Amino acid sequence: MKKASVWLNLKRYRYVYLMLAIVLVWYIAFAYAPMFGLIMSFEKFSFAKGFFGSELVGLNNFKMLFSDRYFVQAFKNTFAISFLRIVFEFPIPIIFAFMINEVRSKPFRSVIQNITYFPHFFNWIVFGGLIGSVLALDRGVVNGIIQLFGGSQIDFLGDSRYFRTILIVTNLLKEVGWNSIIYIAAIQGINPTLYESADLDGVNRWQKIRYISLPGIAPTISIMFILFVGGVFTQGFDQVYNLYSPVVYDKGDILSTYIVRTLKEVPNLGVQAAAGFINSVISMLFLLVSNWVVRLMGQESIY
Amino acid sequence: MKRISAVLLAVLLALSTAACSTSDRGGSSTPPKTESKVESKVESQETAKGSEEPKTVKMMADGMDDKAISQWKLLEPELGMEIEFLTAPGDQFAQKVNTMMATGEEADLITCEDSLPWRSWAEDELLIDLDELIDPVDHIYVEKITSSDLFKGYLNDGKRYVIPNAHHGNDWTMVVRKDIMEKIGNPEINTMEEYYDAMVKAKEMGYIGVGFSLDDGLVKLQTAFQFFSYFGGGGMKPDGRSFDINNDVVTDLSVSDGTKQTLLFLNKLYREDLMNKDYATIKDGFLSTYVDAGKVFSLFTPAGNIPMANEKMQTLDPSFEYEIIPAIGADRPEFRPITQGFNMWKVSLIPATAKNPAGGLKLFELANSRTGREILIGGEKGVTMTEEGFSEDGVFTIIPENCEKVWGNATGISPRWWGLMSTVYGYIPVEEYDTYEEAYANEMIFSTSQDVESDNPFSNRNVIEAGRPYGGVNVLSEVALPIESEVRPNLNNIKGEYWNKIITAPSEEEAEKLWEEFVPQWEAGGGTDYVAAYQEYYDENCK
Amino acid sequence: MKVRKVTLFDVVSGIVLALLALVLLVPFWQMIVVAFSTTEGYVKSTYHLIPTSFSVDVFSQLFSSSEIMKGMLISLINVLCGWLGGLILCAMGAYALTKKNIIGRKFIFNFIIFTMFFNGGIIPLYIWLKKIYITDTIFCLFLPTLISTFYLLLLKNSFISIPAEMEEAALIDGYNEMQILFKIIIPVSKPVIAAVSLFLIVQYWNDYYNAMMFMNKPDLYPLGLILRNVIISKQALLRTPVAAGAVLPSEQYNMALTMIAMLPILVLYPFVQKYFVAGVMIGAVKE
Incomplete structure (x- = not known):
């Protein structure tokens, strides 16, 4: 889409985008954010080290x-x-x-x-x-x-x-x-x-x-x-x-x-x-x- | 396919944006922060005494309902701090504590079963090293119990991380119906054969020979085993340690011949309708369906349950009554008096992320001191017990109407004296003895004056006296090695599967066959390594 | 429509349905019978089908328990927040998705749908909620489940069928989409809103899962969890030395508690019933 029409679209439907944004924030915050905790499945998890600091053990847990x-x-x-x-x-x-x-x-x-x-x-x-x-x-x-x-x-x-x-x-x-x-x-x-x-x-x-x-x-x-x-x-x-x-x-x-x-x-x-x-x-x-x-x-x- | 890839892209996008925004929170900055937090807290306690002292203690324990909470809140004046309570439903408790420890909860004191992986927590620096907090004078009880010989298996690398909670495992007992006994001619019950015959006679009169109920696997079976120590199968904590030591050889009772005989006997009872066939599924309907309805001839139960059972049965017929009888085979030379075989059951610990660790320790110490026990068992002076409180020898007088109002019962048993930091209905006088073992042997059991006057056979004092011969322990019963949390769940699963199959087997041959399958499965499922680990420990430390 | 003859099918079907209803009534009836019996009556009765005794003791016990009353209050707050919050957010999302000219509409749609079937698991969720300081607050009871994608879709399908002229007229009059949603769309969609409201209210009133997972403070327990605990703790108490005199909740107490827990829903139900079948129909059928 052309830049001008994108901007127009955003402006015209701004309240719709607002509503969408509120809803999407919830989805990101409560549905998607926990998902990256899936990394835990591949780790020997320790809270002290967190999701990204814990030792990766590959498929060991499985x-x-x-x-x-x-x-x-x-x-x-x-x-x-x-x-x-x-x-x-x-x-x-x-x-x-x-x-x-x-x-x-x-x-x-x-x-x-x-x-x-x-x-x-x-x-x-x-x-x-x-x-x-x-x-x-x-x-x-x-x-x-x-x-x-x-x-x-x-x-x-x-x-x-x-x-x-x-x-x-x-x-x-x-x-x-x-x-x-x-x-x-x-x-x-x-x-x-x-x-x-x-x-x-x-x-x-x-x-x-x-x-x-x-x-x-x-x-x-x-x-x-x-x-x-x-x-x-x-x-x-x-x-x-x-x-x-x-x-x-x-x-x-x-x-x-x-x-x-x-x-x-x-x-x-x-x-x-x-x-x-x-x-x-x-x-x-x-x-x-x-x-x-x-x-x-x-x-x-x-x- | 296009749509699916669009979705996957979306997921990746979301994940990366979410990850970016939170990486600083979940990152590796936590360990140094936690350690320094603990150190500075301890320092501030020592150096800045009297100035910024925390006002709240957060305590996490099982079964804290309204009544229990109000009971514990009575300790607040002595403690000088407010107590905040955290809890979780009973069947979720272990999971909850595990999750909380793994996610850095800020509780100041947690009480949980010793089967939880506290050793891993200690090694991962999630627990406070108690050596830094315990003061031999201020915390005399904690000091004595954690440095006792009995519990040296609870050290990790020689350091103290958990506090064992004192325990009485001795109050399970065998009861029979006095009125049915009379009807069948008051037979002697000293051997298994005699017990079996009595049950058959009771069955002819329409009663269930012996009543059982499992709930989460093997718990009630253990009580049968205690009293079938006739077979030498006694003394297990089915979801915990159960060792026998003979001539320096450690064996696990789970796979012993005694257990086999016990299971085969239970199978016989099952096949011949001498036990309730729904023992595995009836769950909490057991008491009300069978016991209270007066249908069961004999039972293994905590002695404390009996007055209640009698009362309920007597609404149907006043002659119904259970009485305690001694364990079968107690006179036999081979009798092995090991009930539960252990001296403790729960541990208390302080997470490294606690905000007020000193407060948590103080609370534990108070809960086990004479003052604390009196409050937890007797309640408030002038409310549930008389103004005089406790006498020198631990007797107190309850005010029944108030007990009814505050505790919901008129017999003077406070809601949560049991199971939380101690299961001793009394206190252990550590000030008067050098070692914990001596103090425990000279424990003072409290009693209500009403019980003393009526010489209630089911009062705690009498029940514990009756249970005393069965309190034997061996040197391994209080040792918890790291291998516990590695093999325990699997061994429990194997036991659960096979023991129940053996009991419900359609024939004796089938039952025997299942046992022959069980033993190698148990060994292969971690049992051999398990025994080897304890044998090694025994060889190094106890010979 | 012409009147059909009564066929064998009708008779058989009628019998089957009647039997089914009878079977379903049995547990419900038992609950009532037990809740109102005395201990003696309960123990003496085998099938608990014919009431032989009567007592309201357990009910007075329940109503005098501050724990139960507190639980009800918490549940009430939970329901209000979960219902209103959920409804508003689902409606907003649903309405926004009906607008065909939104950029990235398909992408957003897929983004939302995906969450219906894949999630990170309960442990990562717990850890995450802990990190954002929601656990142990009343928010953990409803925030994690505030938007239900299923209801969002249901609402979306129902909003689509509203004539475009209504919206256009409002736009011309100078209203923005948010105002349109609240002033026009929602009032017009009464049936489906009533349906979703009923579903949400039932869900949050009965809910114990969120509390069980995320709430460690016993004084913020909702009624659903207290009910669960009463029943579960009885099972736990049975395997511990209860010690003389300590009182186990009786079967009657459990049943009475269950009845009380179900009561609000059953009371609401007749009022909403006529709406929600129609509501579900509108929402589901137009694809």
């Missing part, structure tokens, strides 16, 4: 992590659980949104919706305790029902075979309502005339969903998909932390809980920073892959 078989276990678990979440926790709110949308009785729909929003407001410390009490041996409702039907009790939270399932199911119960809001809203945003002309053509309910609703909310699904996949690797700490116990570490321990539990007494903070770095990098990879997948399917992506 080597240390990967030679710890419990780190590797947590690493694998995080992948496995993330994939499970993508397969189950992502589509189900969409299905739920459709189901809600098909309900014709307004009061019934409203009641169901409001009830399903509630659990979102619990945090996992409390919700974890409630789940624990519902799934408990002897006095948990679930085991009570199982015994009623003649089965024997199951220690859900203490059994590695069930733990991942419990993670998925309880997270769904907690969030399906809240997460479906955006899809319900998107479905309602589709032009009703499309449905009306479909009715005239004698199209049935399923065909409507397939040819009108789904394509109509495809942009929403795409964006939510990218956001979901981009975040799934690093999230979930609260839930796992409040539900897990030593007997399920082999299948349930994830990177964030491993870091908090094991690394808290390691003097070289560089190791923790390295673990956090790995977490962030993988997360970014997930994001980029999902973005690419969405592009591939012909939908609008973030990049």
Whole structure:
């Protein structure tokens, strides 16, 4: 751009630039500035020497992590659980949104919706305790029902075979309502005339969903998909932390809980920073892959 | 791709601008500044006495809620300074202290577990060398405990950087339900077989033989081990040191045959439904679900918990009652009386970046002096205890209604006398003895007059008396070598994985097989080096 | 629309949804039952579904605790600052990004988006906040998370759909963009503003993470962290010799504390509810 027009632009939009500047200052101060702390991952960190004075140890911190078989276990678990979440926790709110949308009785729909929003407001410390009490041996409702039907009790939270399932199911119960809001809203945003002309053509309910609703909310699904996949690797700490116990570490321990539990007494903070770095990098990879997948399917992506 | 490169460029730009503006703050100018700060502070204390004395002491400790804070604030008049409190949630505390030390926090006194890497901190000059601060007269307690033989393992290069906090590890005990015992015919419980039979009988009546709950791995298992020292598996601090020394050979109890037998026994109990199968997942629901509901026949618990448990159970049925029974196998010749096997648990230290290190030290000294202990345990004269305060032999009278109001309980246990700088419900009379060891052996345990009159079996005096045979230590129990922070987390992970698997194994063969896997894993995971390091230390210093 | 027949699908779907709602009600109901039971009632009851006793003891305990009251105050301040500050900054950023003629618009957009998915990690953040003297002050509770890129984008999408004529008219009248934002854009976007406000208020009221990481002074703890501590410390107390008489918080106390912590949100919720579905719709659908 020519110098004169740049200057004109700045002058004309000066209040916009001002607003942008304020916002950008925050981003630099609180989002980007801490990022250069990533150098810690490559150092034997010592506060006295600071970020730039500490001894660089290259990939040592990372080597240390990967030679710890419990780190590797947590690493694998995080992948496995993330994939499970993508397969189950992502589509189900969409299905739920459709189901809600098909309900014709307004009061019934409203009641169901409001009830399903509630659990979102619990945090996992409390919700974890409630789940624990519902799934408990002897006095948990679930085991009570199982015994009623003649089965024997199951220690859900203490059994590695069930733990991942419990993670998925309880997270769904907690969030399906809240997460479906955006899809319900998107479905309602589709032009009703499309449905009306479909009715005239004698199209049935399923065909409507397939040819009108789904394509109509495809942009929403795409964006939510990218956001979901981009975040799934690093999230979930609260839930796992409040539900897990030593007997399920082999299948349930994830990177964030491993870091908090094991690394808290390691003097070289560089190791923790390295673990956090790995977490962030993988997360970014997930994001980029999902973005690419969405592009591939012909939908609008973030990049 | 173009967009991604644009983003990366953006990141680089941002990073470099941010780096430029902060390099002078995070740079290498800090070490000389810190050192000179400390030196000048110490100098100013000595040379300018009475003039510019700091008015606040910043103290960092676990579990400082409102009630605890008000308790500690009672020390302020004696101290002559205001106390500021820093804390972190219990499960984050170790992490927080580690981060704070690594980032130069300005606390004047920090109390934390000795498993934190204080040796690294000492070597990185993040701690104050206490030799420069301790005055043998002003700080008689600190002087005696830090120069004692018992704790010489806490020196770093011969210098003092941490102060061990006095500890009573002896108050875990075994209890059984008196009323159930009567129902099953008051059997003798002196051997494991007899204990097992009693549990089976209790199970037939619908009770759980023995109740357990883990929370962060192995903590409650340790108590089982104490009383299964029948197998010689006793005496461990599962997340800490647990050595046995025989004929000058150091072995770690974690991989001993005694531990194996104990684990196999626990596995048997688990398989036969004699223990609560959700021991690993029930966490803090344990007491209210099982104990208070009167469902458990026997239990390993701090003696202090028992009156409370009894009270809660008795709301259901007044005949429910736990009573203390002696450890199983105590009469056997092979009995090894090692509970917890250690004399301390936490350390207190002063970071190099403290603003008022002398104040921090003074606070610690006060907290362990007779005056300080009286205030921390008894509270305020005329409020929680009577105006007369403490008698010569450490007895004081509580005013129950006020205790209820101020402390939330009517039995006279102040909120934070325990675990912070000392777990001795009393004080250690260092003025009267030459060495710390002698003073500790002659410690004075306080008691409320109400407990003395009623001869409450669960009063601290009685409980500690009952625990005394199990207070044995060996020369290595108070030694903390640098290798601790290197291998400890991994060894804990290995123990956690295998011990829990062994206990929950579906058959005895499976349990044995897991043990056979565990030992080489432990050794390879740092265990061999660990024992070797301590053996070396023992050979050089203790033979 | 024509009335459809009730099909098998409708019936099955209705049952599934009803069951789901029932299942979700169980923990919520249990919380209420336990909070209002006596100790005896709690111990005697196995499933905690049918209230057998009644007591408001724990509630009076809670309200007389200065720690809890202080925590509420801190949380309130945190919410006000986080909500207003966050809303204003997100709105400013969102509006600025709708202006197509800004130089470096794409670059700034990418700059902002990148932060959604990559960060330096919590330890570097702690160290950095310490260096700029924010830790242990009330600012550490909301400043580090003040701008949410997600909400910024949501607002941006909603602002784009506002007819340009409104802005042009205002510009002609001599208003600058900042004034336009506050006098026109925001009032017109009530639904999405209400939605984002609800999300922000919920987030800051419940938040304990920032406090847990950055706040070491117990008298500046927000309610969320106090709640967490009560529950966690109970777990810690259980493995230490509590010593005769020391009182563990009972299960009822925990539940009552939880109820109180949730109360403001649940009270607000019905008022905002009608807005936020519409708000989210406007924000999300227009891409």
